[in-house]
Amino acid sequence: MPSTREMRLRIRSVKNLAQVTRALETVSASRVRKAIQANNATMPYAEKAWKVLIHLARQPGRDVLHPLLRQRDRVDRILVIMVSSDRGLAGAYNMNITRHTLSEFDRAGVPVDYVTVGRKGRELLVRKKKNVVAAFVDLPSPPSFNDVAAIGQLVVDDYLKDVYDQVFITYTHFRNMIKQEPVTQKLLPLTVVDKEHAKPGDLSATHRTSSVFTYEPDQNEVLENVVPHFTAIQIYKAILSAQASEHAARMVAMRNATESANELVQSLQLEYNKLRQSIITNEMLDIAGGANALQNDERGVG
Amino acid sequence: MTIRCEIVSQDRIVYQDDVDMVVLPGTAGEMGILPHHSPVLTTLKYGVIHVKRQGEELFFTVAGGIAEVQPDQVTVLADAAENVEEINIQRAEEARRRAEQLLKEGAEKNPDIYLQVQAALRRSNLRISAVKRYRRG
Known part of the structure; x- marks a missing residue:
């Protein structure tokens, strides 16, 4: 049986905890708003850029158009970019993306190297003895395109040097405040995926025509400009989406923590009150017992 | 007969509508795009996009980027x-x-800053001359 003093201390510490988690929740709420804004603002550009890439990938003779469009016959080594967060306290956010990534690539059959964005992802992968070749941490939130351009450069360079034959990115896709899901996107080489249910006005709807582009001023210059840049844009989009997911996940985690801390405070308070009451009752009994004994004594003497 | 015109910059959709004609400032020269144009992929220079729609004309400054032309669609991916x-x-x-x-x-002593300043100068010059030349009223 703990003493009332111990109980009081415990209640106070849980209350402090609830205060901290509530503050974190408020901070995440404002961060998530900013992140969603940044995500929505970039989405149209990124999706149209992706569409242009798909159109290029569907061109006849794509293999000679640009090295990034060429399919390779053999896949000897794969690079995976995993987007996680720098800080924890975001529920299962980092675990989920790590588990998703490993389940996708642990059975790849060829060596897989990882590039991580975010400190937590790096820690988790290193603990699982994965080969992490580069780690990007402390990105601003939300980042500007220039902040993540280096990642795009790195993967494009390594791909062109034949270090890797395929490049994927895994990140937590932000659907809404409640739903975020880990997804995998293939970055290189560019592969055509036909969208069956493309509605008119859908930003990601693609043309089915494969008529040949003409290029101005000339083919090399245009493609040199377009293909690497648009690949980097896809990475940028993934990171923005992942950050929105991170803050949303943290907000929900912190709200849950606040709620359970408050519940804990209530039940502790109840126990404390019971304990205090029983101590008082015992004291009363003692006093009453003592008084009775005294009275009896006096009567006996008299 | 119209052609879909979409102008997006990295941070927003600037314009989208069905229009009659689009004139793009391509790196290799101005290009007039009508419906059923053959597919083209072109880089853009600093300049002004003209959009003609039902007798009126709209103007957009564009600070470089690329444009994809399909028979029924013009997509401009602008840097700004x-x-x-x-x-x-x-x-x-x-x-x-x-x-x-x-x-x-x-x-100019610092090449990074020099490039930035020069880009800023080009952008503001483009804006000012576009306003002088094309703004209504």
């Missing part, structure tokens, strides 16, 4: 784009003065 009617002329003139000032003070 603005409707000429929305340009804040005071801000543009201020930006130009600032950039010129920096150049006078010898910004």
